[in-house]
Amino acid sequence: MQALTHVDTVRPHLEGPDWWRGAVGYEVYVRSFADGNGDGVGDLPGITAKLPYLADLGIDVVWITPFFRSPGLDHGYDVADYCDVDPLHGTLADWDELAAEARRLGLRLFVDIVPNHSSSEHEWFKQAVADPTGPYRDYYLWRDPAPDGGPPNNWVSHFGGPAWTLDPGGSGQYYCHLFLPEQPDLNWANPRVMEEFAEILHFWADRGADGFRIDVAHGLCKDPAFTDNPQHRPVTPGMHPMDVFAAFDHIHDLHRHETAVLFRQWRTAASPQGSVLLGEMDTRNVERFAEFVADGTALHAGFVLQLGLGEWAPEHILDTMLEYQEKANGGCAWEVSNHDQARAVSRFGGGEVGLRRTMAISALMTAFDGMFFVYQGEELGLPDAVLLGHVEDPMSARNGEGMWTRDVARGPMPWTSGPLNGFTTAPAAWIDTAALPPELTVEQQRDRVDSTWHAYRRLVGLRSAEPALWQAPFELMRRDNNCIVLRRGDLIVAGNLGVSAVEVPELLDASIVYESTASALRDGVVAPESTVVGRCAH
Incomplete structure (x- = not known):
């Protein structure tokens, strides 16, 4: 491998309160990036060891998916303790070392916070179930059954089935969960929940986090009357949970105006330490999206997710980019891939065709206002992973054989052409995927100046070398x-x-x-x- 390039810790384009504008971020899916202790699962020490690689690529911001203490039913997005590291991924001391190394290299860090729901193993939920009259009951969303004894309304879960499960404590009420039953939704109408999360933000900012990616940011506030969502197409047996979810118009459980008001409280909480707030928001109404990132009083930016979800449709892609550019107050975070969707190279046609299209859109995104993000492995031109073992993704694993799975985007990072592509020294990785060929590994691509890696390195460097592209x-x-x-x-x-x-x-x-x-x-x-x-x- 080539020697790592020294990275100067002084990066003028990252100075000042608006340093995030024009920055290039990199999503690290913690389980699949680098295994530092040889147990087959990615961890914080593994990331720390690879930070020089990201600095050499020219990355400004490293967004790390959840590494908090968790049962792991949704791979970290079911949080049992927001202020501790899961032993699978390391310790708080490991985080401190990671943050120190990032500072040395001039990298910023974004922690992936999960505020729409907690784990059912979180102490808050345990207390809410144990004592229906206690203070923690109102941390979550509880409703009496419908007249027939069934769920209170027609809301559905992203992961299949109703968005309601009966109280395991036997009260007869249902609690709301837009994801797994083990991921109960928090009640953001309760001011105490905001107070709790303000403390969580301060905890991680004090330990070196520069900002936060806010999971399901568009879903925090729900209609207080819990009105049925309009249904615009029938739900049939065997439908994928994503298609079932798309059969409804989510005006009462997502994308609420009240959420934009709530984000002002988030901004107030984040301001003392200058933390940047970046929302995961699949909000297709651009006017509502603009509310969420309004005039310096709400979130700093939000992901334009539909570009990372869709197929190759050039006219629609350009329409979407121009509309968000015009209306979103410069608060866009652009991406073509993430850990929840098929990789862009595969979505856009596969092989050289898919890579060419991915590079064309990515280069265009660097000339639009806001941040630009690369998903791990994108800089190598990776296609979807080929799965060999059982499905790990709960959305698919709980809904029958043959369901499309997000696992295709979560294969281990291919560092070398050695066993398990150098991701781990363990006999097996946490997810069983086909080995990638040498030409798709970091080891080979960094040594070839005509590789996809070098093309991405030049692309990433554009935003700092040519600030006119975003200024x-x-x-x-x-x-x-x-x-x-x-x-x-x-x-x-x-x-x-x-x-x-x-x-x-x-x-x-x-x-x-x-x-x-x-x-x-x-x-x-x-x-x-x-x-x-x-x-x-x-």
């Missing part, structure tokens, strides 16, 4: 169905997502700053499914 006024010069041309300062960016080459006279005399594919620009013509960044000659 200069955004001027849309041209929009065709599948192509846009925009100006940012002295830079011209042409994103051609169509299948035909497009003439872009504005680039005829420009010097090339970045091409998403080799020779993407020739004589003022941009190749199909390519993005070009050029500097104006005058």
Whole structure:
């Protein structure tokens, strides 16, 4: 492997209260990134050892998925203690070492906080069940049964079945859970819940967290009347839970205006330590999304998730990006992949086609306001993992054979061409996937200047090298169905997502700053499914 490049801890583009604007983040799925103790599961020491790799890639922010104490039924998104590290992933001392190494390398850290629900093993929920008249009962959402004795309304879980389960304590009431029954939803109408989470934010900020990715941020507030959601298509036997969930219009359990008001309290809680708040928000109503990231009083930014969910649809992709750019107050976090969806290379056609399309959109995203995120392995051009063993994803494992599973995005990171691709020294990894070929490993790609890794390294470096891409006024010069041309300062960016080459006279005399594919620009013509960044000659 090549020697790691020294990273200067002084990064001018990361200074000041708005340092996050223009930053490039990297999602680490903790279970699958690097195993430091040889037990087959990724952990904090494993991440610490690989931080120089991320710094060498040019990353600014490392977002780490939940590593809190947890039963692990949803791989950390079922939290039993928000202020401790699960022994599977290390200790608080390991976190402190990770934070110190990140500081040395000039990296910022985002902790993945899970406020929509806790684990049913959390002490709050245990107390709520044990004492229905006690103070913790109102930390969760309880309702009496419907007249027929069934669930209180028609809300459904993301993971299948009703969003309601009977109180295990025998009170006869139901509690709400938009995910697993073991993930009871918290009651954000109770001010004490906000107080608890303010303390949690301060705890991690004091230990080196620079910000927080807020899981299911759009779901914190529910309709106080618990009204039925409108249903716009029938639910049939055997439907995937994601399709069942999509059969309803989630106006009463998600995307509430009250949530935007609540985020002002989050901002107040985060302000003393300057923590950045980044929401996971699959909010397709852009006006409501803009409320959630409004004028410096709510969240700093939110993920535009639909671009990381969808198939290859160039016109829709460009429509979506331009609408969020126009309306979202610069508060977007752009991504093409994450741990909850199929990888972009596979979604966008697979092989060289999928990689070319992924690179084109990623390069275009760097010229839009807000943050840009890379999901682990994306810099290698990884496709979906091939699963060999049993399904780990609870959404699929609990709903029958043959269900699509998020496991395809969660295969171990391929560091080398050795056993288990160098992820672990254990006999097996926590998830059983097919080995990846040498050409898709970090070991080989870092030694090849023409590799996907080096292309991503150049792409990631654009935002610090060319701050006009996110600081200069955004001027849309041209929009065709599948192509846009925009100006940012002295830079011209042409994103051609169509299948035909497009003439872009504005680039005829420009010097090339970045091409998403080799020779993407020739004589003022941009190749199909390519993005070009050029500097104006005058």
